[in-house]
Amino acid sequence: MNYTLVCTGCGCRYGSDYDRQICDSCDGILDVVYSGAVRIGRPSRFWDMEGVFPDSNYRHLDVGWTRLSKSTEFDNLLLKYEFDNPTGSFKDRGSVVEIAKAKEFGYHEVTCASTGNMAYSVAYYSKIYGIRSVIFISRDANRDKIRNIRSTNNSRIVRVDGDFTDAQAAAIRYSDRTGSFLTGDYCYRKEGQKSMAYEIMHSSRGIDDIIVPIGNATLFSGFFRGLLEMRKMGRIRDMPRLIGVEAAGCAPIADALDESRDARYVRPRTDADAIAVGMPTFWRQAVEAIRATGGKVVRVTDAEMRKEQRDFYISNGLVVELGGIASLAAFRKLGADRGRRTVAILSGKNV
Numbered sequence: 001m002n003y004t005l006v007c008t009g010c011g012c013r014y015g016s017d018y019d020r021q022i023c024d025s026c027d028g029i030l031d032v033v034y035s036g037a038v039r040i041g042r043p044s045r046f047w048d049m050e051g052v053f054p055d056s057n058y059r060h061l062d063v064g065w066t067r068l069s070k071s072t073e074f075d076n077l078l079l080k081y082e083f084d085n086p087t088g089s090f091k092d093r094g095s096v097v098e099i100a101k102a103k104e105f106g107y108h109e110v111t112c113a114s115t116g117n118m119a120y121s122v123a124y125y126s127k128i129y130g131i132r133s134v135i136f137i138s139r140d141a142n143r144d145k146i147r148n149i150r151s152t153n154n155s156r157i158v159r160v161d162g163d164f165t166d167a168q169a170a171a172i173r174y175s176d177r178t179g180s181f182l183t184g185d186y187c188y189r190k191e192g193q194k195s196m197a198y199e200i201m202h203s204s205r206g207i208d209d210i211i212v213p214i215g216n217a218t219l220f221s222g223f224f225r226g227l228l229e230m231r232k233m234g235r236i237r238d239m240p241r242l243i244g245v246e247a248a249g250c251a252p253i254a255d256a257l258d259e260s261r262d263a264r265y266v267r268p269r270t271d272a273d274a275i276a277v278g279m280p281t282f283w284r285q286a287v288e289a290i291r292a293t294g295g296k297v298v299r300v301t302d303a304e305m306r307k308e309q310r311d312f313y314i315s316n317g318l319v320v321e322l323g324g325i326a327s328l329a330a331f332r333k334l335g336a337d338r339g340r341r342t343v344a345i346l347s348g349k350n351v
């Protein structure tokens with residue numbers, strides 16, 4: 001779909017040939033704005049949704065259209081198994097879009113800051129497209145994730161002695177200095193990740209709540225974007241409530257909502273590394289989505305996530321990482337017997 005890029009900070013506009021995801025004049029985050037109404041047929045595979053992505057020369061790689069399965073424990077709960085994606089997390093949905101754009105713009109190298117999952121995904125798809133990757137990894141990234149990134153044989157890993165926010169700043173500096181294409185929690189990834197909203201809403205009816213883990217809130221704000229587009233297309237009438245989950249030890253958006261103020265950086269104190277983001281890039285968009293859908297943010301403790309991880313392993317034989325199981329802990333905390341038909345996103349088998 002034809003599009004322009006608009007800065008969410010200063011409103012500057014750029015054509016689709018602008019080959020960055022950050023505004024040249026104010027360093028703000030850009031958003032994709034389509035030239036006309038987006039329209040697609042009824043999708044039954046990921047690439048059926050290409051019409052709601054920014055135009056590019058996409059190679060139809062294996063990604064998305066993951067299982068949406070009834071929970072064995074709760075009648076009113078559906079689980080979206082995002083660890084079915086090739087690198088084990090929903091990040092692949094965004095990476096296939098973002099890396100295709102980097103290739104289209106003629107880049108030979110991409111840069112990314114990550115706590116692990118996004119880096120693995122970026123390294124994996126870059127390799128397929130014949131592009132090198134440089135990964136700035138936060139101090140809390142676990143060894144298995146680093147091993148996964150290394151397994152692609154396509155990455156230079158730079159360890160940053162800090163959290164995700166420090167790694168992100170280092171990646172931006174590197175990209176500014178070298179001209180490497182900056183990937184990560186930016187506009188093209190958000191477009192790919194909104195595909196999950198399309199999949200869920202086309203696969204099941206009568207969804208009241210969708211529970212989404214929040215790190216940088218790219219997935220969360222992507223969900224809202226997908227729902228808005230579907231409503232415009234007449235595919236849905238009412239929007240489900242979007243319920244975010246943050247770790248109790250790192251909940252900048254929940255704190256901002258509680259205190260009716262802007263989000264402020266908090267030092268992450270959680271072992272759920274995938275959602276240990278002290279200053280979420282898309283916090284404003286997440287707050288807008290929460291207000292517009294009547295949603296909220298639930299805090300879950302590391303102990304609650306650990307218990308959920310253990311129980312899920314016992315009943316399903318699968319180890320899902322703490323951030324990836326947070327939405328199930330949030331469902332329980334909200335009161336499973338609320339009777340609301342709910343989808344919980346499970347992602348990240350990379351532990």
Ligand SMILES: Cc1ncc(COP(=O)(O)O)c(C=O)c1O
Nearest residue numbers: 117214215216217218219274348
């Ligand atoms: C398993 C998992 N869950 C949740 C998140 C948070 O997603 P986002 O940064 O889009 O909010 C991540 C991000 O890395 C993740 O890997």
